[in-house]
Amino acid sequence: MEFRGLDPADARRILEEEGENLLPQERAQHFFRKFLSLFSEPMLFLLLGGGILYFLLGDRSEGLILLSFVFVVLAMTYFQKRKTEQALTALAEVAAPRTTVIRGSVRMVIPVRQVVRGDLLVLSEGDRIPADLRLLDGRLLVDESILTGESLPVLKLPGSEDLGFGRPGESASPFVFAGTMVTNGSGIARVHATGEHSAIGGIGVALTGISSGPSRLERASARFVRIASFVGLVLASLNVVLLYRVGHREFLKSLLGGLALVMAILPEEIPVILTVFFALGSWRLARKKILVKRMSAVEVLGAITVLAVDKTGTLTENRLDLELVAVGSGIFRASDGETFPEEFHKVMEYALLASSPLSEDPIDKAISSFGKSHLSGTEHLHDSWEPVKVYALEPPILAMARVFETSEGSPFLFATKGAPESVADLCHLPSEEAADLNRKVESLAGQGFRVLGVAMGRYAFSSLPGSLHDVP
Known part of the structure; x- marks a missing residue:
């Protein structure tokens, strides 16, 4: 059977109309937006405000101490995120997958991102499937564990093009899905869907809609800081009034005394301690070849006592041993x-x-x-x-x-x-x-x-x- 595939001009037109074959990704944030996002911890505002106020009132040593806390937290958080992003970017560049397509009766190797709907792909053992496909010729065993959790490969055989596109896990069907891997066999398949329109792309679209709010520990620490701030401000105000009115001290000295009381009451070490411990957790996970994109994930992992799943393959190493x-x-x-x-x-x-x-x-x-x-x-x-x-x-x-x-x-x-x-x-x-x-x-x-x-x-x-x- 001779396969001609898309005309190169048609492939370029479809690529321009439908876009590249890429899974949904988070948009890269500008540096200024990244920097502002670091100020999500209420205590940082208090430390920053207290440090600036000390400077304005002439007590530079106290101001430098408070601002140093702010700098340590911001620097550690930013560089941890930046390091992870650079590692993920480097991994993506190293992978830079390519695939073999047939266009105008000629076989050519192209980047996976340039695969378009209607392309004919040449598949062989060890290939990672770049899009949702319909098998036209050949025979494949495909590892679909990334979609189904089942470690055993699934048989794929050519079928009628009148069949509606199926679901992952169907044995002896002609449907092959993006993200899966050919473990045995070879064949030629036509691209049915690419990018976010594929089965795995749909999962990516759903995941991008999930907002990552503050963790339980972050919410608890923020609530504690708000309560402590309110109590501290009330006591500091009372202290200023007593020193100024009753003690007949100068207003500036009374204000500095009230500010010192606020700083003594507030646990300004909390953001530093949380950042340091989360950074240590990220470092330990990195030694096990696990990249942490958000520091709060360390807390979530540490809080797990029972993990319940519905697929045995999720907890195994996804390999078989002869016993x-x-x-x-x-x-x-x-x-x-x-x-x-x-x-x-x-x-x-x-x-x-x-x-x-x-x-x-x-x-x-x-x-x-x-x-x-x-x-x-x-x-x-x-x-x-x-x-x-x-x-x-x-x-x-x-x-x-x-x-x-x-x-x-x-x-x-x-x-x-x-x-x-x-x-x-x-x-x-x-x-x-x-x-x-x-x-x-x-x-x-x-x-x-x-x-x-x-x-x-x-x-x-x-x-x-x-x-x-x-x-x-």
Whole structure:
């Protein structure tokens, strides 16, 4: 099938009309607006006002002390925000993703932001999907965990263009969504929606409408400051009146005495302490490779006692580990820390051969990691072998195989993995053996394991069949 794609002129016109393929972002604030936003703490106004008043009344030492508090808080808050913004900007520039499109029958690599509705995209394993797409040709396994929370890849197959655009998580559908990743396969797809019109863009639009008000601690400290300020001003006024009227002191000295009483009553250390502790929290999170955009987020994280979620993938590392290998009645558990027995080497050898070493599929990654660490130094590793044919997973056969020609004139070697029932069907197991296998699979599945079947076979004919099910 030949794909022509958009004409380059049409692509430029659509880009001008609909804008670049970018997710909704917060508008960058001007320096002056950023500086004004730092004065959200009521205590800063009091410290600033007190410092200026001390200067006007001639007490420079007290004024410098109060203004130094203001400077420390403003400097630490501003530079923390600025550092985070610079880090996020640098990450965005490093990523600067690009993708392959077909325009005017020519394949070209362009920045993702220039992808437009109607473009034809060439997808392959490891690609991050730049827009919502409709798959026209090929077969993909796509990691949609960013949208659904499910760690297992979802199968995508071409479908009728008459179908209305679907939702994330639908297996064997032609709909591929922005932000997801191709873990296996390749294909060509047409862009359905870009930017804020995509599924993930809609989430971004909803998030930009959320206003970030003051945190609970900030609200509590502001309320305390207001109460303390009111009490302090009342007492200071009373003190000025008593000193001036009763004590017959000069008005200026009476005013300075009242101001000193206000500063003694007010907890001017609060904004400094909060800023320092939030900055320390941000620094500790940064050491764990977490960027804090707002210091109040540190307080929110520290206040969490119970976190409730509805997706297990939200709390996991979004990767799989191979925990158990079963051959016959023997079982090896990786968590036991024992030496990998010889009787399990063969099944791991064929599991490795059935998995692509460069695959982004989480199952292939788990098998590759386990096999290379437990078979190191044995004759069961074949890093130099290249398959002569790959049978992809296609319903109704929920299994795939990689075929190798081990030496000239030798039968082809099939390494197969997939759903245990599909692998058993391909192996043409007798009914009793198949029933015994099903019982073992159900037992392991009942323990919470995701079970994968592995098989090998020899094929002595000169040409390979078109379908995996046609292998005798």
